[in-house]
Amino acid sequence: MRFDTNAVHAGQEPDPQTGAVNVPVYLTSTFVQSAPGVNRGFDYARTNHPTRAALERSLTSLEGGAGALAYSSGLGALTNLVMHLPREARILAGEDLYGGSYRLFEHL
Structure with a gap:
């Protein structure tokens, strides 16, 4: 097909x-x-x-x-992804990302 x-x-x-x-x-x-x-x-x-x-x-x-x-939103998808990462995981993100994502990463 x-x-x-x-x-x-x-x-x-x-x-x-x-x-x-x-x-x-x-x-x-x-x-x-x-x-x-x-x-x-x-x-x-x-x-x-x-x-x-x-x-x-x-x-x-x-x-x-x-x-x-x-997911109904990108932040919902990102939150689920972050919750399933091992505690010692590192996240690399650009400075120009969505504000909600930035604040989520700021509080990890």
Whole structure:
């Protein structure tokens, strides 16, 4: 399969309920729960979201990786990355980076 075709379809399965071949953009932030903490894989958009999950599956497929994570902001992604570095790790960053990133690094 050509890359451009794969980029459109990678990591996506047709929707079993509607037959749609592309994942819809879900605009909801909350999802039905049958009881507190009992859901169908999604409860609140900040923790997991079907549109973001589809993007992560697509990126995983395109890159041939073991998994992918998508974030709503660069600072969110950077914070997660920093939290997983070993304590003795060193970070090299330019002086002209985003102010939020600069302040994050300043407090490490």
